[in-house]
Amino acid sequence: MHLKINLKSKEEIARIREAGSILAECHGEIAKLIAPGITTAEIDSFVESFLAGKGATPEQKGYRGFPYATCASINEVVCHGFPGDQKLQKGDIVTIDMVVNKKGWLADSAWSYRVGEVSPEAERLLKTTEKALFAGIGQALPGNRVGDIGYAVQRVAQEAGIGIVKPLIGHGIGQRMHEPPDVPNFGRPHTGAKLQPGMVITIEPIFTLGETGAVFWDNDGWTIRSADGSLGAHYEHTLAILEEGPVILTS
16 A cells, blocks of 8 residues: 655745754754763753744654653664763764754754764764765655665665664655655665655664664663664755755755
8 A cells, every 4th residue: 555645835845944944053053062071961951942942842752752852862872862861972972863843844854973083983884874865865856766765875884884774764754753655774776656846755874883783672662772782873854855856954
């Protein structure tokens, strides 16, 4: 069964872009805060007040009982980590992921940050994951298919010998956080849903330094860790597919 993909008008895309601009500005401020000694709880609190000042709200707070404005994932936590009182240390990597709601329209973006100087292997993971994001975006063209995006992301990981966290995927977005189509970080070219002007999707490679990309869920039902204890990274943009190609709405 194919779920109906909700194409957006230019006006609707402009509303998502408004949420995305606030989100991008917030990430810009977070980048200035990240330093040894800060806690992810402090970052979460900053995000909540920053969004309130822009007339926006953190969409994932309360989503299926998630209690925070951001997901904050440190080192081997690859996704959906809870903000907490653990102080960031030099050499850590931390991913801050959030969904911004502005007047009922949503934008979603995650970014992995270096805390001070990181190890060469951590640097390689971060650069590979970010490169894969933009490789995927480059395939988000009308007439291509979702599998073309996944294949582009997958190739970057495979060439670097880095693991893909396959259960975690991109998705459509609009007035709901998750809409069709699913956008996996692996795939075969020329397969999957056809990309059309008016689609708004997230592309979000989530990789581990370990080659398997295997993960497990903590008892809290949210926090996802690499099974081998290796570092994880996660980069995500929301983008619109237009006649002329992809436009990033969260930069």
